[in-house]
Amino acid sequence: MDQPQGSAFARPLAPAVVSELREVLGGRLQLSEAIRQQHGSCEAHFETMPPDAVAFPHSTEETARLVQICARHAIPVIPYGAGSSLEGQVVATTGGLCIDLSEMNRIVAVHAADLDCTVQAGVTREQLNEYLRDQGLFFPIDPGANATIGGMAATRASGTNAVRYGTMRDAVLSLTAVMPDGRIVRTARRARKSSAGYDLTRLLIGSEGTLGIITEVTLRLHGIPDAISSAVCAFDTLQGAVDTVITAIQLGVPVARIELVDEVGIGAINSYAKLDLEEKPTLFFEFHGTKASVDEQVEIVREIAIDLGGGEFVWSNLSEERSRLWKARHQAYYAGLSLRPGSTGWATDVCVPISRLADCILETRADLDTTQIPTPIVGHVGDGNFHVLFVLDPASEEEAAEAARLNDRLVARALAMDGTCTGEHGIGLGKQQWLIEEHGPGVDIMRLIKRALDPGNLFNPGKIFAMP
Amino acid sequence: MDQPQGSAFARPLAPAVVSELREVLGGRLQLSEAIRQQHGSCEAHFETMPPDAVAFPHSTEETARLVQICARHAIPVIPYGAGSSLEGQVVATTGGLCIDLSEMNRIVAVHAADLDCTVQAGVTREQLNEYLRDQGLFFPIDPGANATIGGMAATRASGTNAVRYGTMRDAVLSLTAVMPDGRIVRTARRARKSSAGYDLTRLLIGSEGTLGIITEVTLRLHGIPDAISSAVCAFDTLQGAVDTVITAIQLGVPVARIELVDEVGIGAINSYAKLDLEEKPTLFFEFHGTKASVDEQVEIVREIAIDLGGGEFVWSNLSEERSRLWKARHQAYYAGLSLRPGSTGWATDVCVPISRLADCILETRADLDTTQIPTPIVGHVGDGNFHVLFVLDPASEEEAAEAARLNDRLVARALAMDGTCTGEHGIGLGKQQWLIEEHGPGVDIMRLIKRALDPGNLFNPGKIFAMP
Incomplete structure (x- = not known):
């Protein structure tokens, strides 16, 4: 593998810079290897690249002073929240100062x-x-x-x-x-x-x-709504599930959540949580409103689902029972990982016009089924947004490469359907070539804006797009 | 009055430019005085400043060719739709080519x-x-x-x-x-x-x-919703009307429209439309949903209104009756103008957090009542957005100046309440000093973006902010 261009190896800040930063932060500037490593890694498949130091400011004004120091010394600045981003957004590709905002929690x-x-x-x-x-x-x-x-x-x-x-x-x-x-x-x-x-x-x-x-x-x-109801319904076909969603939205039913877990995902949940759900494309609903409105929403969606090949429509307005119904959905990620003990997950995401969602998921499922890698699909189907979780052997470069190929085909498929390469995870390091495919000359406009606001290219450099 | 800096007087385009534009447009390039005058004026109190020519493209590609020609010759470009903007957005302050998109209506x-x-x-x-x-x-x-x-x-x-x-x-x-x-x-x-x-x-x-x-x-x-109901309710106090809106929104009632007309506006409507409405702050509602949901929404809001000093809550789900109920609201603008035959209207707009809306309107009403100019108030109260219509004698410079002072105080009041100088009309020529007041250094950021994307300052120059 190529040597990373960034600071994968320690490159301490000049002592003068450290003391300027210390003047602002005192002990809230951290240089230890462990903290730097932690802040240069993310919940995804990207290589860890640590920043040179991590700052923990307590106010906007302190943050501004840190940025002014970094601007004077041309030091990159990477903001950090909970570290839960999925496309490598926090990886310090060219070192610099990580600004961890977690202590600004008021x-x-x-x-x-x-x-x-x-x-x-x-x-x-x-x-x-x-x-x-x-x-x-x-x-x-x-x-x-x-x-x-x-x-x-x-x-x-x-x-x-x-x-x-x-x-x-x-x-x-x-x-x-x-x-x-x-x-x-x-x-x-x-x-x-x-x-x-x-x-x-x-x-x-x-x-x-x-x-x-x-x-x-x-x-x-x-x-907080007066009443909340939840419902779960398995469908014979993915098309039936998606058409249920389309019809409900067209009728103006203000569903609060509509989640899809495909048959592979339900299988994973069954073995993880010792459940016995039908291994079919399954919709999870949540309805918010007054009691009367929620009851009406449930009834309308239930009728639509039955018309479109849904099985038993299990619903409840009781808090405990609602949690039980949604438990399977909430466990989908860990259930997926549990398909292979010791695996790492790579969660990707695309979003398409909802009329193309069934096609997109079905074609993706067929493509994914050509591989041995477990690949449950979970979707925020009301938006046309879905995720594939690649459950990977961390030791296998072949699997990583295969996941990358499958991911590329997934994104190309979504773009061909007038969708986007990411509905909610962002571009980070992982989808830069797809941003260009999606936006064409729009990326040049983005770069003009970036250059105008950050002429030194110091703010999270290398993310979203490269600056020539 | 100072001479306008722009092209208030004819300044024809160079013949070479005209023939380049004609190559793209043929007869769809207009140079006549009447058409230029019409495109340099707006539905507001700003002086007419005509462009040098008006183009009527039929496609994005034609528009791009026009822009390329203008870029080569450093000619300003002003886009034009229906000409209904209210802050002078289409006035050709430095001449140039007006691109009228009304024939791109597919x-x-x-x-x-x-x-x-x-x-x-x-x-x-x-x-x-x-x-x-x-x-x-x-x-x-x-x-x-x-x-x-x-x-x-x-x-x-x-x-x-x-x-x-x-x-x-x-x-x-x-x-x-x-x-x-x-x-x-x-x-x-x-x-x-x-x-x-x-x-x-x-x-x-x-x-x-x-x-x-x-x-x-x-x-x-x-x-289109299954059912629509409309309702009208007059309140003893403006506070009661606004609190009704706040309570309904907090309860999550998905009201489709909530409009306020103040007592001055209702007075104007009464004389214009020969109605006999109570001259009190009045709310106009529209509810969308299923029949059951709409009925429930009406009932919830009716109860809130009664609790908060509302009078009779007149409502209907019949199309004809609904139109009758809302007629007064729809006539508010012309009713306002009719307070003074031959007058011109100057409609201004601010938007504040809804908790400050009653204060803002009451203080504004008190301030407006110091003048002889009729000034009905109409508001999209669910958003905290309201308009004052200054009904002006077009011949009186004193009235224009007084309206400007009242408008300035209105905007300052809205900003002091953490509101904005415009909820929906935009900045155009009319609110540039207030944009700076509202955004401070944010305006510098906007200027950096403008310079990066339009280094020649040719796209609607002089609007939103001046480029130094």
């Missing part, structure tokens, strides 16, 4: 009447929902991992609730960010909507740390 | 299963909804005027349905645009969501023609 304000709150970037979504529960409020975006809000904004994350509540693009009202020149920008006020100038909020959402370091986020919240 | 594709469609930029929202009706679909964004979809995207328009269906920011899946260097960019695929690179779609939405000329738009659609 909930700054909750405005219940406005259904919004402002949090520091290091607050995690579970921490936030814990905090909000007593006020009858919740933050709906749920990517699975207990990610930080800042990291979720930076990668434009979404997850199971997006079909009803949208993605981070929709959930964020305003951001505070430190720009590459060290200036602090607040991108918007707290109004629900604005036509005042360029949408800097949306420009930073999904920019993966390449344009600004997000330090505070103002989020839209929702009232 | 509905390119409707994907019913995906609930989306692609249209050329000159399609109007009424034309689109007419076309979609037979398929049981509709496009919800309704800014009042029969604007073009391209113009609505360019100003990040919204309107009465935004509380439920969002703004153009949410409604647009993808754009095709001609960039200042003449390149054609499609900003996204047709997938519902994507994390692939910078959000060029949202960057162009609200950029008012300064970064790209939008030529095609892919829009999210919605199924």
Whole structure:
């Protein structure tokens, strides 16, 4: 394998820089090998490349001072949240200073009447929902991992609730960010909507740390619904399952979550959790609303499902029973990994127009079935978004190469269907050639923006696209 | 009054340029005084400044060729849709070529299963909804005027349905645009969501023609709801009306429209339409859903309104009666103008967090009541967005100056409440100093982006902000 161009080997910062950074942070600048290694690795198949140092700022102002020091000395800056990104977003390909925002975990304000709150970037979504529960409020975006809000904004994350509540693009009202020149920008006020100038909020959402370091986020919240029901239904055909979703959405049923697990995924769950589910494409639903509205939603979807070849439509509005119904879905990732003890997972993601979803999954399944690698499919089908989990032998370079080939064919298939190479994981290091395929000259426009805002190419360099 | 710096006086294009443009357009290049005047004026209080010529392209490719010619000769380019913008967005402050997209009015594709469609930029929202009706679909964004979809995207328009269906920011899946260097960019695929690179779609939405000329738009659609109910309720106090809205939204009632007309506006409507409504702050509601869900929504909101000092809650689910109930709201603009025959209207707009809306409107009402100028207030209250209509004597410079002072105080009040200087009209020429007040260093970031994408400052120059 080629030598990585970056700092896979220790390359300490100049002592003068360290002492400048220490002036800001004191003991909150870490240089130890263990901490650097941890911050240069991610939950995916990318090689670990540690940063030269890790900073733990406590405020936007401290972060700005760090960025100013790095700008003066031309040191790369990599923001870090929970480290749960999946496309290598935190790997320090050219060394530099990792800014770990996890100690910026203060909930700054909750405005219940406005259904919004402002949090520091290091607050995690579970921490936030814990905090909000007593006020009858919740933050709906749920990517699975207990990610930080800042990291979720930076990668434009979404997850199971997006079909009803949208993605981070929709959930964020305003951001505070430190720009590459060290200036602090607040991108918007707290109004629900604005036509005042360029949408800097949306420009930073999904920019993966390449344009600004997000330090505070103002989020839209929702009232915890009066009633919640869950349902599970197995289908004879994938087409029947997807058509159920399409019909429900066209009828305007405001389903909160609609998740698909394919027959391979259900098989994995059965052996992992000692269940006896039918090994068929299965939909998991969650409905939010008033009691009457939820009952009506369940009834409408149940009728659609029966018409389209669904089996027994098992549902419940009781909390414990609901958890039991969804347990299989929540275990899908670990169930997948358990197919091969000692395996590592590589989760990829694409998103297509929902009319093409059944075709895309069926063609993908057929392609995946040509390999011995276990490959359960899980999807946020209301959005046309699905994941393949490659369950890999970590010692096998052949398997890694085969997964890469299958992944390439998957992405090419999604693009050919007018879909995107990533619905929610982002580009990072892993999908740069596909970004170019997807956006063509749009990538040049992105590069012009990057160069204008970060002329030194110091903010998370090498991510999303290379700068020539 | 100072001489305008721009082309208020004819400044014909060089004959060589005209013949290059004619090669692309033939007779669709217009140089007549009448057409230039019409394209240099807007539905607002800004001085007319005509472009030097008006082009009527029929395709994205033609538009790109026009832009390439203009780039070579350093000629400003101003895109034009229906001319319904309110902050002077189409005024040709430095002359140049106006590109009128109204002949690009083809509905390119409707994907019913995906609930989306692609249209050329000159399609109007009424034309689109007419076309979609037979398929049981509709496009919800309704800014009042029969604007073009391209113009609505360019100003990040919204309107009465935004509380439920969002703004153009949410409604647009993808754009095709001609960039200042003449390149054609499609900003996204047709997938519902994507994390692939910078959000060029949202960057162009609200950029008012300064970064790209939008030529095609892919829009999210919605199924026409099974049932629609409308309701009207007058309140003793504005606070009671606003608290009704806040409570309904907190409870998660998915109201489709919630409009406020204040007592001055109701007075105007009474004399204009020979009605006898109580001259009190009045809410107009529209509910969408299944019949059962709509009935439940009406009942919940009725109870909230009664608790909070609402009077009789008049509602109907019959089409004719619904139209009658909403007629007053729809006539608000012309009713306002009718307060003074021969007057011109200046409609301004701000948006604040909804918890501050009652304060903001009450303080504004008190301030407006110090003047003789009629000033009805109309608001999209679910979003915290409201408009003041200054009903002005067109001959009076004093009144124009007084309206400007009142408008300045209104915007300052909204900003002090963490609101925005414009919820949906945009910046154009009218609110540039307020953009700076609102965004501070964010405006420098916007200028860096503008310079990177349009180094010659040829795309709608002078709009949103000045380029130093």
